[in-house]
Amino acid sequence: MSVGEFDLIEKYFAPLASKGPPAFGLQDDAAVLHPPSGQDLVFTKDALVATVHFLESDSPEQVAKKALRVNLSDLASMGAEPVGYLLALALPAHFDAEHRESWVRNFARGLEEDQKEFSISLFGGDTVSTPGPLTVSLTAIGAVEKGRALHRFGAKADDHIFVSGSLGDAALGLAILQGTLQEENAAVRSFLSDRYHLPRPRLKLGRALIGLASAAIDISDGLMADLAHLCEASGVGAQVFDFNLPVSGAAGKVLERLPAYKNRIWSGGDDYELLFTVPAKHVGAVNRLSEEGGLALTEIGQINEDRHIRLLDQNWHAVAGAGEKTGFRHF
Amino acid sequence: MSVGEFDLIEKYFAPLASKGPPAFGLQDDAAVLHPPSGQDLVFTKDALVATVHFLESDSPEQVAKKALRVNLSDLASMGAEPVGYLLALALPAHFDAEHRESWVRNFARGLEEDQKEFSISLFGGDTVSTPGPLTVSLTAIGAVEKGRALHRFGAKADDHIFVSGSLGDAALGLAILQGTLQEENAAVRSFLSDRYHLPRPRLKLGRALIGLASAAIDISDGLMADLAHLCEASGVGAQVFDFNLPVSGAAGKVLERLPAYKNRIWSGGDDYELLFTVPAKHVGAVNRLSEEGGLALTEIGQINEDRHIRLLDQNWHAVAGAGEKTGFRHF
Numbered sequence: 001m002s003v004g005e006f007d008l009i010e011k012y013f014a015p016l017a018s019k020g021p022p023a024f025g026l027q028d029d030a031a032v033l034h035p036p037s038g039q040d041l042v043f044t045k046d047a048l049v050a051t052v053h054f055l056e057s058d059s060p061e062q063v064a065k066k067a068l069r070v071n072l073s074d075l076a077s078m079g080a081e082p083v084g085y086l087l088a089l090a091l092p093a094h095f096d097a098e099h100r101e102s103w104v105r106n107f108a109r110g111l112e113e114d115q116k117e118f119s120i121s122l123f124g125g126d127t128v129s130t131p132g133p134l135t136v137s138l139t140a141i142g143a144v145e146k147g148r149a150l151h152r153f154g155a156k157a158d159d160h161i162f163v164s165g166s167l168g169d170a171a172l173g174l175a176i177l178q179g180t181l182q183e184e185n186a187a188v189r190s191f192l193s194d195r196y197h198l199p200r201p202r203l204k205l206g207r208a209l210i211g212l213a214s215a216a217i218d219i220s221d222g223l224m225a226d227l228a229h230l231c232e233a234s235g236v237g238a239q240v241f242d243f244n245l246p247v248s249g250a251a252g253k254v255l256e257r258l259p260a261y262k263n264r265i266w267s268g269g270d271d272y273e274l275l276f277t278v279p280a281k282h283v284g285a286v287n288r289l290s291e292e293g294g295l296a297l298t299e300i301g302q303i304n305e306d307r308h309i310r311l312l313d314q315n316w317h318a319v320a321g322a323g324e325k326t327g328f329r330h331f
Numbered sequence: 332m333s334v335g336e337f338d339l340i341e342k343y344f345a346p347l348a349s350k351g352p353p354a355f356g357l358q359d360d361a362a363v364l365h366p367p368s369g370q371d372l373v374f375t376k377d378a379l380v381a382t383v384h385f386l387e388s389d390s391p392e393q394v395a396k397k398a399l400r401v402n403l404s405d406l407a408s409m410g411a412e413p414v415g416y417l418l419a420l421a422l423p424a425h426f427d428a429e430h431r432e433s434w435v436r437n438f439a440r441g442l443e444e445d446q447k448e449f450s451i452s453l454f455g456g457d458t459v460s461t462p463g464p465l466t467v468s469l470t471a472i473g474a475v476e477k478g479r480a481l482h483r484f485g486a487k488a489d490d491h492i493f494v495s496g497s498l499g500d501a502a503l504g505l506a507i508l509q510g511t512l513q514e515e516n517a518a519v520r521s522f523l524s525d526r527y528h529l530p531r532p533r534l535k536l537g538r539a540l541i542g543l544a545s546a547a548i549d550i551s552d553g554l555m556a557d558l559a560h561l562c563e564a565s566g567v568g569a570q571v572f573d574f575n576l577p578v579s580g581a582a583g584k585v586l587e588r589l590p591a592y593k594n595r596i597w598s599g600g601d602d603y604e605l606l607f608t609v610p611a612k613h614v615g616a617v618n619r620l621s622e623e624g625g626l627a628l629t630e631i632g633q634i635n636e637d638r639h640i641r642l643l644d645q646n647w648h649a650v651a652g653a654g655e656k657t658g659f660r661h662f
Contacts, residue, residue, distance in 0.1 A: 022374075024482065027564045029405040029549060030375035030473070032480045035366035043353075043454055044361035045470060047419035049461045074360040088378035088419075088468040123374055130380045132463015137419040139376060139470040142361070149363045151355065218360060233358045 005127050008101065012108040013087075016115060016122040022084065023123050031086070031123035033141075040149060041083075042142040044074035050133035055177060060103050062197045063136060064110030069199040070220065071140035072118060073272040076206035077218040079150040080142030082118050087111075087125035090135040118203070148210050150276075155215035155234035159277040159303040162286060164202050164295055166248035167223055169195035171268020172261060181261065183254060191250040199272035205297075208289050209276055216276035222267040224322055226275055228309050234277075237308045240301030242266065242319050266311055266322055277303055336458050339432065343439035344418075347446060347453040353415065354454050362417070362454035364472075371480060372414075373473040375405035381464035386508060391434050393528045394467060395441030400530040401551065402471035403449060404603040407537035408549040410481040411473030413449050418442075418456035421466040449534070479541050481607075483564035486546035490608035490634040492571060493617060495533050495626055497579035498554055500526035502599020503592060512592065514585060522581040530603035536626060540607055543616055547607035553598045555653055557606055559640050565608075568639045571632030573597070573650050597642055597653055608634055 009026055017023035022033040035041055048067050050056050058066075072082050089107070091100055104127075115121055123141065173196030175181035176189055183189045202218070209216060217230045223245070231238050245265050247255065255262050278286050283299070290297035301312075311322035340357055348354035353364040366372055379398050381387050389397075403413050420438070422431055435458075446452055454472065504527030506512035507520055514520045533549070540547060548561045554576070562569050576596050578586065586593050609617050614630070621628035632643075642653035 024484070027560075028483050029408045030373045030411070032409065032475070033372045033374065034477065035370075035372055039366075041364045041366055041372065042361045043364065043417055043470075043472070045417040045419050045456050045468075047421055047457045047459050047468060049421055049459055049463070051462060052460055077360045078363065080361070086374055086376040086470055088376050090378055090380055090466060125376050126378045126468075128378050128380055129383055130463060130466065131382055132380070132461060132466070135421060135461065135463070135466055137376075137378060137457075137468035139374075139417055141374070144363070146365065152359050153355070229358075 008104050008127060012104050013122060013125070016108060016111055018121055023121065026124060033123070036143050038146050039143040040146050042075055042078050042080040042144055042149060043139065044071050045137065045139040046070050046074070047135065047137040049135050058197065060106035061110030064107045065114050065198055067136040067138045068111065068114050069201050070272065071138050072201035072203060073199055073218040073220070075140055075142035076201045076203045077150065077216045077274055078142065078144060079148065079206045079210040079216070080144040081207065082120045082203065083141045083143050084120050084123040085141065086123050086139045088137040089125070089127045090130040091127065092134055093129045093131050145210070150206065150209060150213055150216040152215055152217050152230045152233035155230060155236050155277040155303045156279065157236060157303055157305040159214050159279050160283050160299050161238060161240060161275070161277055161301045161303060162297050163219070163223065163246060163273055163275050163300050164205055164297055165200070165273040166246045166251065166296070167219070167271055167273065168251050168265035168268045169248050170270035171264040172251055172254055174270065175261070181254070181258070185253065188250040188253050191248070192254070196270060199270070201272060202274045202295070205274055205289070205293065205295060208293070212278060212282040212285055213276040214279055216274055219271040219273050219275050220269060222269050223271070223275065224266045224309065224311060230275060230277070231309055237304045237306045238301060239304060239310045239312055241312050243314050244298065244300040246296055246298040263321060339435050339458060343435050344453060344456070347439060347442055349452050354452065357455060364454070367474050369477050370474040371477050373406055373409050373411040373475055373480060374470065375402050376468065376470040377401050377405070378466065378468040380466050389528065391437035392441030395438045396445050396529055398467040398469045399442065399445050400532050401603065402469050403532035403534060404530055404549040404551070406471055406473035407532045407534045408481065408547045408605055409473065409475060410479065410537045410541040410547070411475040412538065413451045413534065414472045414474050415451050415454040416472060417454050417470045419468040420456070420458045421461040422458065423465055424460045424462050476541070481537065481540060481544055481547040483546055483548050483561045486561060486565035486567050486608040486634045487610065488567060488634055488636040490545050490610050491614050491630050492569060492606070492608055492632045492634060493628050494550070494554065494577060494604055494606050494631050495536055495628055496604040497577045497582065497627070498550070498602055498604065499582050499596035499599045500579050501601035502595040503582055503585055505601065506592070512585070512589070516584065519581040519584050522579070527601060530601070532603060533605045533626070536605055536620070536624065539620055539624070543609060543613040544607040545610055547605055550602040550604050550606050551600060553600050554602070554606065555597045555640065555642060561606060561608070562640055568635045568637045569632060570635060570641045570643055572643050574645050575629065575631040577627055577629040594652060
């Protein structure tokens with residue numbers, strides 16, 4: 001028996017949506033949201049293509065959570081709280097009916113788990129067939145106190161540059177999953193590949209940074225590439241120090257053995273950590289956030305006026321190959 | 332010289348976005364919208380895949396306008412006014428740099444023309460590469476007076492069923508473009524293929540129907556399929572009469588010669604007309620809308636309580652092959 005689009009929606013996606021507003025059980029042409037009063041709404045949209053943004057071996061649950069979380073990470077960088085999302089799913093025409101249904105069932109289960117984790121629901125979307133690879137496009141909607149959203153612009157000379165968590169884990173995890181990097185230690189392998197599969201959108205941090213950070217961005221293309229985006233939007237430059245960059249224990253173990261992978265720390269994509277700038281007067285408050293919040297916030301350098309973005313070593317020499325264009329290239 | 336994602340965005344998409352809020356020149360992780368006061372926000376998302384939802388021979392301008400307009404048609408069916416949109420564009424990896432840039436330039440030109448037509452702007456999005464066919468996913472955002480949105484549910488027994496414009500034109504146009512239907516008359520060919528390429532979202536009508544229509548839906552999957560959706564959401568049935576269905580002069584000419592295509596009128600997709608139900612007391616007002624608005628609104632049947640959806644001929648016999656499942660099947 002062939003399960004068509006409407007049956008898949010009814011069976012697997014409708015339970016992820018509200019019966020009343022905004023989603024009306026996905027039985028309508030569109031969702032209707034009464035905006036929370038005193039709040040601005042925040043919108044972001046990212047698309048993920050199999051073989052380009054995730055591995056064909058990734059499970060449907062992993063794809064679901066990654067698609068959702070990379071968008072929530074954008075909301076985090078704006079200081080917004082997630083509200084809901086719309087989803088377009090293009091399923092390969094070569095999936096037979098059974099595979100299609102089991103894929104969608106597991107994909108929906110991944111969404112369901114993350115909906116609980118992040119207190120959001122599905123507002124609507126579209127399910128289509130494609131002769132190409134599986135493609136997920138997701139639009140996330142968030143809310144932030146009126147006029148208080150964080151932006152990429154706003155960084156000023158002498159602001160301190162911070163980054164959350166640790167860098168390069170996901171890029172190393174991807175290399176392990178692709179088999180280009182061999183790692184014997186199962187715990188290291190598992191930590192790093194999990195960091196690739198399951199971004200942790202820093203939503204709580206983003207909200208806490210409102211009033212403290214002068215600019216913020218989430219690191220999706222790699223530290224130096226996203227630092228360049230922040231600096232360009234702010235009309236400033238930056239210097240960061242390679243010895244300050246936060247490296248996880250697992251990544252540290254890999255780099256000790258394979259120092260050639262060190263550039264993944266500043267150029268590897270998929271970190272989904274927050275990179276943000278803080279005026280001197282708020283540095284103490286940010287350090288307290290770090291101590292109380294259970295999430296490392298590491299100062300990695302300073303904003304300057306000269307429009308250059310430099311990664312420096314301990315001798316203040318530029319690190320080779322760490323120019324502005326070292327991040328993930330979409331083409 | 333290779334033009335990368337960021338350059339394409341800067342060069343072709345940023346000019347479609349506001350420099351300040353909500354889009355901040357696409358220089359931010361997300362858009363920030365201050366919701367219009369006293370309004371609900373309406374969200375809809377449709378994806379279009381080359382070879383599935385549009386022809387590979389369609390021009391980038393046509394694809395842009397179709398992607399935008401099918402979403403605006405959903406807003407129309409809710410009675411909403413468009414505000415803005417987010418766009419995810421997956422470009423085939425096999426496009427060389429020159430083709431990619433010229434495709435995006437023309438695509439953006441199509442968007443620009445329609446932004447003027449519909450007074451909207453680009454809020455944000457994502458441009459990625461795909462090993463598969465060109466894919467466009469678009470999220471449209473609209474606004475409607477608080478609590479007044481039209482829905483698919485709400486139709487009641489004895490309500491009159493109306494449809495805007497004419498039916499089946501786009502399906503016949505598609506058959507002509509695909510070469511399965513031969514049509515010598517250039518004016519007929521051009522009218523019908525234009526109806527396929529360029530949906531007219533019935534936004535003005537949708538807004539005018541607030542307070543008059545008991546339920547509404549836009550016809551994308553074909554009259555009978557979308558009537559079934561409306562009836563299912565409303566918990567009712569319907570009977571419509573084939574001799575009442577509005578047929579354009581061009582479609583009439585084709586059907587005279589090739590009566591086998593007649594089922595396209597009630598089962599062909601891509602009409603993007605509004606199908607709506609009206610309680611007896613508002614039928615006069617709807618007829619006046621039709622006279623004054625320059626858009627034909629045709630009464631085609633009635634809602635009933637028995638949960639069956641029937642297309643009847645002049646002898647009240649069911650039209651063969653016009654069951655509920657005759658519309659566009661997504662799988």
